[in-house]
Amino acid sequence: MTTASALEFETVIGMEVHAHLLTRSKMFCPCPLPSLDSPPNTDVCPICLGMPGVLPVINKRAVELTIMTGLALDCQIAEHARFDRKNYHYPDLMKGYQISEYDEPLCRNGRLEVEVDGGKRGIGVTRVHLEEDVAKLYHVTNPAGESYSLVDVNRSGVPLMEIVSEPDIRTPEEARAYLVELRRILRYIGASRANMEEGNMRCEPNVSVRPRGSSELGTKVELKNINSFRHVYDAIKFEVERQVGVLRSGGRIVQETRGWRPGTGEAVPQRSKEYANDYRYFPEPDLPPLAISRDWVEEIRSRMPELPAAKRERFQARYGLSPYDVNLLTESRARADFFEAAVALVAEERQRAKAVANWVNGDFAALLNAQNVEIEDAKVTPQHLSELIDLIEAGTITGAAAKAVFLETFAGGRAPREVVEERGLAQIIAGDEIASAVDRVVAANPKAVEDYRGGKQEAIKFLVGQVMRETRGRSDPNTARELLERKLGGAAS
């Protein structure tokens, strides 16, 4: 049944993304941007409070970040742009209108390439425009049973960029890939923190289905209240199945907005804002229009860093790494930079790249993740990692000791060589010290020795482990193994 429906219907998804821009002040007033823990109504002035008679002034940096986003998405950058008023009444909208861009957005006709299961597809970007965010509402029911809302104006006037895609997305996987890549780009160019959980990146997929082969669009449903990549995927999947179910049972899809409920795994109809489609846009009289010179655009382009897709390609070509490694390394610009800095410290870059990648994507990433630290804030430097790998390759320390050293460098920022010396972790080269440890281990573990002699090859691994433990990781495991085999081998035959 599911297979049959997948054959007969095609999913069509368009994505609207809103992202807070990483400016220092608000869109139209000099208030600082609120942080996640700003107390209510403390980053507010008469302009973002919507008092009568105040005048907004455009934040130049916000315009530049929007243009840079447009460039990163292969958009055409408008020569003329203009702000408009979008009129509606709602308690989170202080002025009774939102300043936005209606028919002259800063960027149009872009494209973002996404990769799903090795296949690449271009998703059209209809437009990127600039607007302001609204205040935050808290819905309250007090012990007396009264229901009301509380307004925190901090978020009012925060620069907000809207990125609208063409209805080119065909699967929940593609929708997720689009958002992941978009987030990566926004972070690379420093346009936004783009964190869905923190609410500074929000997405609203428009979902419809149509008979496969049809070129007409079905009735679309807009999904809201999605605040993680997991939810995007789950919500779209749910909605597609629901729509296919409705159509199969002879029903019709109603155009509406549905809110995702992660608890029950359903998207349920939301009461929409009244007359929501009657916004009566008109040009914002308080803001003179923008004329965007090509010189300015080129100047912004010249400040743009290497984008994720270009970096992935370069990393594969230059360092000969697998797509898997490269994907992880280029997850953030800081991680990619760390990798390149560590690799660049040695002459044989290509040989070293794999070892550095393994550390950066492995132990290092795991520690950063577990302790919730960003790589740029870590105490480990590219020099440290390079030095550690030198120590391993020179045979000075074992892999096991290296992990311990890395932990210590991670915790305290001390150079690996220093840690090795201080803690006496340098590998015991002297075979006789290992040999005496082997003697002690053999004496202490008669059962394992007997198993091994009885033909159970696996038992040797346990014994090697015991030798490593006995020498606090300072033995070369291969030497330990050889010595063990020699000692036990004679008796086994």
Place this chain on the structure above:
Amino acid sequence: MPLTRDEVQHIAKLARLGLSEDDIARFQEQLSSILDYFQALRRVDTENVPPTSHTLPLQNVMREDDPRPPFEKETVLANAPQREDDCFRVRAVLEE
């Protein structure tokens, strides 16, 4: 061509205005005469005139991204008709 009652009521609703029956009749007439004036403007030949959104010869009026201290919270909340803790309190809005 006078505006219909429904049109006036729709406009009033968008502006969150409550109108009496007399108001509706009066605004039907007044708003209609405003629209008639636009009908007069429509007769002007604008074939070669680009649409004008602003009358002042200004463009690219922007400020640098420099934050300045916001207002004191008490000043911000001073005009709140209703206040609870440090927030404005408003009638319940139901979105979900």
